[in-house]
Amino acid sequence: MLRLSGIRQRYGAKQVLALDRFAAAAGEHWLVLGASGSGKTTLLNLIAGLLAPSEGEIAVGGQILAMLEGAALDRWRGRNVGIVPQKLHLVSSLSVLDNLLLAPYLAGLSSDKARAASLLEKLNLKENSKAKPHQLSHGQAQRVAVARAVMNRPKLLLADEPTANLDDAHCEQALDLLQDQAGECGATLIVATHDQRAKARFDKRLELGA
Amino acid sequence: MTLAGISLAYLRARPLATALNLLLLALGVATITVLLLATAQLEGRMGRDARGIDLVAGAKGSPMQLVLSAVFHIDAPAGNIPLADALALARNRAVKKAIPLALGDSFRGYRIVGTNHDYPAHYGARVASGRLWSGPMEAVLGAEVASASALAVGASFAGAHGLGEGGEVHAEEPFKVTGIFASTGTVLDRLVLTSVESVWEVHEHAGQPAGGKEITALLIQYATPLAAAMLPRQVNATATLQAASPAYESARLFRMIGVGVDVLRAFGLVLVLAAGLSVFIALLNALEDRRYDLAVMRMLGAGRGRLMSLMLFEGAALALAGGAAGIVLGHLLTELLGRALGQARRAAVTGWTWQPAEFWLLGLALAVGLAAALLPAWRAYRADVAPILAEG
Structure with missing residues (x-):
């Protein structure tokens, strides 16, 4: 499903990420661990x-x-x-519902209001x-x-620091949410x-910058 | 969910900036629209009034005044000319048609013109009710005079001396209305026509010295194009007459008015450009606020071109809305202006007509809006997504 090989990422002379081999099968849930500056966000990008x-x-x-x-790459990603x-980055001038509908629209898929409504219902929104x-x-x-991220039933669900600044109870809830939603669409989850x-x-873990 | 919907949501999210931009654009476009409508109607009206009149012969003085008084009926005549001289000129072989005009009195501010039946025929006027004048003290009203005075066929009215309101009333010599003209869209609508003899009669009874008979002006149509080269010089060589060309004098008048029109038009353009600048600054600021949103849209699958068209669409939508509002406002203002001028019973204008140039005006507004959106759109196109998403 996901395969990376011989990855080197440099900004100028500075190497921010080196990853020789990484593979994840469909539906697997992975945790990418590392201190800040270890290249986690870079890997997700x-x-x-x-x-x-x-x-x-x-x-x-x-x-x-x-x-x-x-545009083909953008569309593939969408x-x-x-x-x-x-930082979540919801679109501030659009309503919650429109934020969800933005995902299929920008990815060039047909507008799925039923999917948006059922997600909002399920997530208590x-x-x-x-x-x-x-x-x-x-x-x-x-x-x-999260609802916006799974609107188009992606093959891959990526989350960057979803538990930052959360207390223990909310930390559990956030991870539950991601794992549930990834499970529902059979997506490979990388947190x-x-x-x-x-x-x-997570029993599958990748440690960066050790 | 459409590109347009997203753009409009952004415009709604900044109501103050959006309203300011719309207002600036609308004011600029409205100014130009008023000028377009007013000058086109004025020129059209003057063209219709002067059509087929090659030359005006009248008392010596300013040729512009002669044309304004005898053709457009918006100025007082400089004086009268002896009937004998006018008749001699009318018999000239270079003259195809000569229409006499005797001015001097008015009815509620509308001029009473003594003339013959050639004058209404020249403007293609049709009698809507009643008949043309034939006997003494019979008069036919122009359409506007009839509707303003509410006089019907068979009614009587008294003329007042002079061409403004408030002159001495010739109450002992009432006119009788024998007919009313259908509207012609020319100066005829604002005139009361009668025979030259009736005008003389009023003034003889009013105790003015009869002396030799006089009329005010002669409207002349040339028999041949050659007459244009020779007749004006002949007329001006006489002791009592001067000739003036309506075409030349109205062109001269428009050149004089034209300076003012050009200044106002430039003012309107400056307003439109200022609006463009304001849209530009608003979009550039909005882009600053929106770099995260734009990055998220890329993240969700929108290509660079999509983001660029989003910004361009926003500029275009603002410009078109402002331009359309400006054109509507311009028409309203022109109508109000026309009504205000209508009170003075001068060449009135209406806002309920269209000029093809207004489409160009809308095009101009659109171009300004797109130009203002171009740099913000380019920046949105160029933006690098990953670093923007990471900050926050």
Whole structure:
């Protein structure tokens, strides 16, 4: 499903990531652990095709990312990769519902209002569907961000530091949410974090910058 | 969920900036629209009033005044000319048609013109009710005079001396309305026509010295194009007459007005450009606020071209809305202006007509909006997503 080989990522002369080999099968849940600055976010960006590696090859579901470029790469990402960025980045001028509908629209898929409604229902956000992002609590906003990431039933679900600044109870909830949603669409889940509390829940772990 | 929907959501999210931009654009476009409509109608109206009149002969003085008083009926005549001289000129072989005009009185601010039946025929006027004048003290009303005075066929009215309101009333010499003209869209609508003899009669009874008979002006149509080279000089060589060309004098008038029109048009353009600058700054600021949103859209699958068109669409939507509002506003203002001028019973304008140039105006607004959106759109196109998503 996911295969990386010989990855080197440099900014100028500085090497920020070196990963010789990494592979994940479909439906597996992986934890990428590492201190800040160890290249976790860079790794997620590489897998999502938001960055191109300085060296090495990345394949997702048989698609070699280097073969795609421009709008085709953006479109491939929209259809195959769900991303929950650390800062969530909901679109502030759109309602919660429209934030979800943005995902199929921008990926060039047909608008699936039923899917959006059922996700909002399942994530306990039905009351908030017309709210603007700034009216949401952090927990609600995170649920919206996850719902947006799984709108298009991606093959790959990526989450960057989903438990940062959360207490233990909310930390558990956030990880539950990601694992449940990844499970529902059969997506491979990759969670990048420096949070040791997450360790116990994942038997597949990749440690960076050791 | 469409590109347009997203753009509009952003515009709604900044109501103050959006309203300011719309207002600036609308004011600029409205200014130019008013000028377009007013000058086109004024030129059209003057063209219709002067059509087929090659030369005006009248008392010596300013040729512009002669044309304004005898053709457009918006100025007082400089004086009268002896009937004998006018008749001599009318018999000239270079003259195809000569229409006499005797001015001097008015009815509620509308001029009473003594003339013959050639004058309404020249403007293709049709009698809507009643008949043309034939006997003494019979008069036919122009369409606007009839509707403003509410006089019907058979009614009587008294003329007042002079061409403005408030002159001495010739109450002992009432006119009788024998007919009413259908509207012609020319100066005829604002005139009361009667025979030259009736005008003389009023003034003889009013105790003015009869002396030799006089009229005010002669409207002349040339028999041949050659007459244009020779007739004006002949007329001006006489002791009592002067000739003026309506075409030349109205062109001269428009050249004088034209300076003011150009200044106003430049002012309108400056407003439109200022609006463009304001849209530019608003979009550039919005881009600063929106770099995360744009990065997220890339993350969700939108290509660079998509983001660029989003910004361009926003500029275009603002410009088109502002331009359309400006054109509507321009029409409303022109109509109000026309009504205000209508009170003075001068060449009135209406806002309920269209000029093809207005489409160009909309095009100009659109071009300004797109130009203003170009740099922000380019920046959105160039933005590097990964670092923007990582900060926050």
